[in-house]
Amino acid sequence: xxxxxxxxxxxxxxxxxxxxxxxxxxxxxxxxxxxxxxxxxxxxxxxxxxxxxxxxxxxxxxxxxxxxxxxxxxxxxxxxxxxxxxxxxxxxxxxxxxxxxxxxxxxxxxxxxxxxxxxxxxxxxxxxxxxxxxxxxxxxxxxxxxxxxxxxxxxxxxxxxxxxxxxxxxxxxxxxxxxxxxxxxxxxxxxxxxxxxxxxxxxxxxxxxxxxxxxxxxxxxxxxxxxxxxxxxxxxxxxxxxxxxxxxxxxxxxxxxxxxxxxxxxxxxxxxxxxxxxxxxxxxxxxxxxxxxxxxxxxxxxxxxxxxxxxxxxxxxxxxxxxxxxxxxxxxxxxxxxxxxxxxxxxxxxxxxxxxxxxxxxxxxxxxxxxxxxxxxxxxxxxxxxxxxxxxxxxxxxxxxxxxxxxxxxxxxxxxxxxxxxxxxxxxxxxx
Amino acid sequence: xxxxxxxxxxxxxxxxxxxxxxxxxxxxxxxxxxxxxxxxxxxxxxxxxxxxxxxxxxxxxxxxxxxxxxxxxxxxxxxxxxxxxxxxxxxxxxxxxxxxxxxxxxxxxxxxxxxxxxxxxxxxxxxxxxxxxxxxxxxxxxxxxxxxxxxxxxxxxxxxxxxxxxxxxxxxxxxxxxxxxxxxxxxxxxxxxxxxxxxxxxxxxxxxxxxxxxxxxxxxxxxxxxxxxxxxxxxxxxxxxxxxxxxxxxxxxxxxxxxxxxxxxxxxxxxxxxxxxxxxxxxxxxxxxxxxxxxxxxxxxxxxxxxxxxxxxxxxxxxxxxxxxxxxxxxxxxxxxxxxxxxxxxxxxxxxxxxxxxxxxxxxxxxxxxxxxxxxxxxxxxxxxxxxxxxxxxxxxxxxxxxxxxxxxxxxxxxxxxxxxxxxxxxxxxxxxxxxxxxxxxxxxxxxxxxxxxxxxxxxxxxxxxxxxxxxxxxxxxxxx
Numbered sequence: 001x002x003x004x005x006x007x008x009x010x011x012x013x014x015x016x017x018x019x020x021x022x023x024x025x026x027x028x029x030x031x032x033x034x035x036x037x038x039x040x041x042x043x044x045x046x047x048x049x050x051x052x053x054x055x056x057x058x059x060x061x062x063x064x065x066x067x068x069x070x071x072x073x074x075x076x077x078x079x080x081x082x083x084x085x086x087x088x089x090x091x092x093x094x095x096x097x098x099x100x101x102x103x104x105x106x107x108x109x110x111x112x113x114x115x116x117x118x119x120x121x122x123x124x125x126x127x128x129x130x131x132x133x134x135x136x137x138x139x140x141x142x143x144x145x146x147x148x149x150x151x152x153x154x155x156x157x158x159x160x161x162x163x164x165x166x167x168x169x170x171x172x173x174x175x176x177x178x179x180x181x182x183x184x185x186x187x188x189x190x191x192x193x194x195x196x197x198x199x200x201x202x203x204x205x206x207x208x209x210x211x212x213x214x215x216x217x218x219x220x221x222x223x224x225x226x227x228x229x230x231x232x233x234x235x236x237x238x239x240x241x242x243x244x245x246x247x248x249x250x251x252x253x254x255x256x257x258x259x260x261x262x263x264x265x266x267x268x269x270x271x272x273x274x275x276x277x278x279x280x281x282x283x284x285x286x287x288x289x290x291x292x293x294x295x296x297x298x299x300x301x302x303x304x305x306x307x308x309x310x311x312x313x314x315x316x317x318x319x320x321x322x323x324x325x326x327x328x329x330x331x332x333x334x335x336x337x338x339x340x341x342x343x344x345x346x347x348x349x350x351x352x353x354x355x356x357x358x359x360x361x362x363x364x365x366x367x368x369x370x371x372x373x374x375x376x377x378x379x380x381x382x383x384x385x386x387x388x389x390x391x392x393x394x395x396x397x398x399x400x401x402x403x404x405x406x407x408x409x410x411x412x413x414x415x416x417x418x419x420x421x422x423x424x425x426x427x428x429x430x431x432x
Numbered sequence: 433x434x435x436x437x438x439x440x441x442x443x444x445x446x447x448x449x450x451x452x453x454x455x456x457x458x459x460x461x462x463x464x465x466x467x468x469x470x471x472x473x474x475x476x477x478x479x480x481x482x483x484x485x486x487x488x489x490x491x492x493x494x495x496x497x498x499x500x501x502x503x504x505x506x507x508x509x510x511x512x513x514x515x516x517x518x519x520x521x522x523x524x525x526x527x528x529x530x531x532x533x534x535x536x537x538x539x540x541x542x543x544x545x546x547x548x549x550x551x552x553x554x555x556x557x558x559x560x561x562x563x564x565x566x567x568x569x570x571x572x573x574x575x576x577x578x579x580x581x582x583x584x585x586x587x588x589x590x591x592x593x594x595x596x597x598x599x600x601x602x603x604x605x606x607x608x609x610x611x612x613x614x615x616x617x618x619x620x621x622x623x624x625x626x627x628x629x630x631x632x633x634x635x636x637x638x639x640x641x642x643x644x645x646x647x648x649x650x651x652x653x654x655x656x657x658x659x660x661x662x663x664x665x666x667x668x669x670x671x672x673x674x675x676x677x678x679x680x681x682x683x684x685x686x687x688x689x690x691x692x693x694x695x696x697x698x699x700x701x702x703x704x705x706x707x708x709x710x711x712x713x714x715x716x717x718x719x720x721x722x723x724x725x726x727x728x729x730x731x732x733x734x735x736x737x738x739x740x741x742x743x744x745x746x747x748x749x750x751x752x753x754x755x756x757x758x759x760x761x762x763x764x765x766x767x768x769x770x771x772x773x774x775x776x777x778x779x780x781x782x783x784x785x786x787x788x789x790x791x792x793x794x795x796x797x798x799x800x801x802x803x804x805x806x807x808x809x810x811x812x813x814x815x816x817x818x819x820x821x822x823x824x825x826x827x828x829x830x831x832x833x834x835x836x837x838x839x840x841x842x843x844x845x846x847x848x849x850x851x852x853x854x855x856x857x858x859x860x861x862x863x864x865x866x867x868x869x870x871x872x873x874x875x876x877x878x879x880x881x882x883x884x885x886x887x888x889x890x891x892x893x894x895x896x897x898x899x900x901x902x903x904x905x906x907x908x909x910x911x912x913x
Contacts, residue, residue, distance in 0.1 A: 047502070333830065348845035351812060359851070361836040366827035366857045376842045376849040 010055075011040060013064035018146055024117075032135040032145035039139040048138070049266075051324040051356040052295045057238055057264050061208035062178055072173035072204075077101045080169055080202045085417045087167040087198065088113075094173055095181025095211070096150045101169075110162045111195075116151035116184055125153045128188055132216050132244040138268065140240040144182050144214040151184030158190030158220070165196035165226075165415065170213065174235065175205035185215040189223040189251075196226040196415065203235030208263070214242040221275065224252040228418065229267070231294075232260035232425060242268045249275030249304075254412040258422060259286040259294045260429055269298040273335075276306045284313035285409040287429045288321030288353075295324035300342075302335040311342040314409055316402055316430075317353035325357040327372065333364040342372040347379065347405065399430045406430070461518035467491060470618050473518045477587050477622075480594060490607035490617030497611045503774040504803040504835055505743050507716065515681060517619045517652070576634070581665075582627040583638055586654055589625035596627055600658050604687040604724045604751070612683040612745075613720040616652045620685070623654035628663035628694070637893050639668035653684040659694035661727065666697040668896055680705075682741075684719045692727030692754065697735070699892050701900050704740035711770025711799075714742025721748035725757035725783075733760040734777065735891040737900040742771060747805065749778035752786035752814075759788040762888040766904065767800030767832070776806035776837075781817040781847070790821035793885050796832035803835040810847040817844060821851040826884060828857065878904075 018033050041058065042049035049055075058064075072093045081089065090113065091101035097115060104113060119125035135142035156162055172179055189195055203209050219225050231239070239262060247253055259265055271280060286294045300309050315323045329340045346355045359372040379401050387397035406426050413419040461472050470491050474484040499510075576583050582593060590597050607617035628634055659665055669686075682704070688696045698721075707714025717740075723732035734748040750759025761777040779788035788808065796802040804823045825834035836853045858880050866876035881904060882889070889897055889904075 336830070346842075348842060348847070351815075351843070351845050353843075353845065355840070355842045357840045359836075359838060359853070361825075361853055361855055362833065363825070363827065363835065363855045364831075364833040366830045366832070368827075369854075369856055371852065371854040372836070373853075374838070374840060374849075374851040376840060376847060378845055378848070 035135040036142035112155040116153045119153040144212040148182045148184040154187045156193040161194040168199045170201040172209045173204045174207035178207040187217045192222040194224045198228045200230045203233040203237045208236040211239045217245045219251040221248045222250045227255040229257045237262040238264045240266045253280040257284040264293045266295045278307040280309040282311040283409040286315040289318040293322045297326045299328045301330045305336045315346045318349040322354045328360045331363045336367040338368045340370045344374045346376045464513040493608035494614035505772040580629040586623040612718040616685045620652045620654040626657040630660040631662045634665040655686040658689045661691045662693040664695045670701040686721040688723035690730035695731045697733045700736040707742040717741035719746040728754040731758040735762040738765040744773040755783040762891045763792045764885045766795045767802045769798040771800040774803040778807045781810045781814040785816045787818045792823040794825040797828040801833045805837040807839040810842045812843045815846045817847040823853045825855040
């Protein structure tokens with residue numbers, strides 16, 4: 001049996017799910033679904049997904065025939081919060097925005113949070129919505145645009161500093177059955193505003209979960225945005241997270257993606273630098289074990305001159321884990337005086353772990369400074385020996401060195417409480 | 433700036449120096465490709481039955497293949513039925529001495545600066561000169577023969593050493609490896625064969641000059657080099673082609689086979705017609721080159737200087753199968769006007785303790801697109817593999833592009849892989865420094881570019897280094913971005 005015929009059945013099932021949307025259908029969704037059908041689920045020949053066996057995982061684990069609106073039995077989200085971190089909390093349960101568990105502590109003047117569907121109906125979100133996702137290029141972006149169940153719309157007014165960060169929890173409760181959910185976020189940062197967003201996903205239960213999450217983030221002039229994504233789900237989470245960020249002139253962006261667990265995680269990170277004098281830092285850390293597959297695809301697209309971007313992704317692969325990294329830097333013809341740097345460093349701890357990395361530079365402007373570097377290796381034997389000769393046991397010495405390797409990626413985190421929490425997660429993983 | 437532009441104009445508008453064509457009566461196959469064409473070629477060359485079968489098999493698998501779409505190059509669709517697949521200079525029997533060579537041909541070589549007679553006497557290089565797909569003269573054959581080295585045209589090898597050809601043909605690049613390799617396998621006209629016996633260090637650099645001459649003729653060369661245990665050979669390949677308006681297709685295959693402790697060094701200077709400054713004409717260069725380090729401690733080293741061709745699609749690769757084997761790739765690729773190059777290498781680490789090194793320098797000017805595409809793959813059992821890759825790009829002018837697509841796939845925890853890439857232009861401070869010391873702008877750029885490419889040029893044998901430097905200077909002097 002060929003995979004092509006198998007694909008077809010999954011896609012057909014998805015079509016059935018799409019038909020069930022009936023009431024919510026509109027031309028945007030229909031176009032997105034047509035794009036999805038045209039693209040189909042990616043096979044192993046697909047350049048963008050060749051290392052990520054997502055189609056196989058979906059075929060094996062899910063029944064897409066209907067949109068599941070599984071009810072969750074959780075009674076509290078306290079245990080999922082970040083200790084001691086004062087933050088606004090937005091909770092999605094099985095892809096649905098839950099007012100009940102969410103808690104907004106910042107005043108209305110600082111931040112406006114509303115349901116995306118109703119914001120679209122009253123046309124508030126319309127000028128921003130669906131402007132950037134290119135449904136014709138990625139099947140999962142298209143799938144999400146066609147099938148998204150629920151989402152939120154966050155606005156930060158101009159000249160506003162949101163003091164307390166927003167923590168988004170994606171709770172996927174697959175205790176009773178497998179789960180498919182598609183969630184959506186639209187975030188607009190006004191001119192000269194400042195905002196921090198933290199995102200965490202939590203899976204409950206043993207059944208497989210397929211979660212697509214699309215975020216559109218628009219950063220207006222002179223605004224500053226910090227973004228932290230934490231992926232440490234112990235469940236069977238298959239996640240495709242599409243993040244699309246559009247930066248205007250003189251804006252600042254800091255991102256950090258921490259991937260520790262999950263069955264199959266794919267992060268599509270697309271940053272369009274559509275203004276001059278922008279500054280962007282992207283950090284990522286993937287510490288993988290078990291059979292986890294984590295795939296980070298980033299695109300930094302410099303459209304305008306005089307901007308700076310720096311990207312650092314590091315990974316440690318243990319057991320049978322598989323890490324995939326693809327970093328693209330585009331410097332378009334008029335984006336002169338661009339400085340764009342990228343670095344990807346990996347450590348493999350076992351012979352059954354794999355890393356596939358492809359740092360990619362595409363440059364059409366001459367007056368630029370761009371570089372990328374990429375390494376794969378193991379811990380320095382001499383460094384390990386140095387520590388052991390001073391009485392530190394092997395495991396501890398290794399953990400110490402790995403920690404030093406990983407810690408660099410936390411450089412851009414400003415919030416001390418958050419930094420301590422992330423630091424704790426990393427140490428815990430490395431000291432097992 | 434005005435002066436810069438003027439200098440740039442002068443240099444980039446320079447017409448192709450080696451452009452001319454010589455009137456030789458050619459013996460051609462009719463246009464188009466079919467089983468009959470394959471049979472025609474095979475019959476023309478008096479080939480044995482098994483080779484015809486091999487060609488037909490390749491042709492049949494080619495029919496089921498599609499042209500690769502992944503390279504970062506754009507060109508109008510090639511009509512494979514509009515190509516003459518075989519053309520040979522008219523000749524009854526193979527020449528045994530230079531006196532028998534057509535005087536027109538000798539003139540051609542003289543224009544290229546590689547007069548056979550001169551070379552034979554002075555440089556000690558055995559030249560297997562190829563014009564329009566048939567080998568016309570081979571020198572120093574007897575001298576090599578004493579050592580047991582076989583260096584001859586492919587068709588001669590098929591007649592005289594069928595057992596070697598049968599054994600090694602397609603052993604590194606299978607006939608159905610890719611679209612162009614399959615096409616080549618079906619219709620290859622001639623090429624070079626080189627066999628170095630056990631323990632022999634080939635006393636001279638072997639070289640072949642390729643040249644495309646008759647209009648509308650695709651050139652399908654095939655080179656096979658086999659180095660037996662403990663042997664060493666350095667092979668030079670250099671090419672220039674006359675000016676033509678219609679695009680010409682070139683799909684060559686090069687196979688290198690290195691046994692235990694053997695070493696093969698393969699150097700290329702490629703200066704085929706790149707098309708005029710409006711992007712009209714030029715050679716399509718779709719080449720499959722691969723070396724197999726079959727034995728332990730073997731080494732294969734590729735060095736290439738690519739300045740010509742409208743489109744280059746070329747990935748000289750090393751399959752490091754033997755333990756402790758080593759692969760190297762040094763490349764300078766220069767593109768100007770509307771040239772497009774998608775070139776790089778593949779290093780496949782299979783054996784233990786294998787090492788590879790990649791140094792790629794791309795220079796783009798005008799409206800050209802220059803891509804590096806490379807793969808470093810470390811398989812599960814390849815412990816202690818080591819790779820270092822460096823690919824730098826230099827941009828001249830704001831309408832060209834430089835692209836890097838490195839694939840790094842590692843499945844072994846003891847592997848150490850490093851890759852780094854940079855893109856920049858010639859620094860104004862560097863130019864200023866030279867100007868300040870009385871070096872004019874043109875000379876300064878030549879100096880800086882030569883310095884930039886030095887790491888690769890150093891790898892070339894003496895005879896080639898001079899030509900390569902001349903080529904670089906010719907294409908790029910004065911092109912200040």
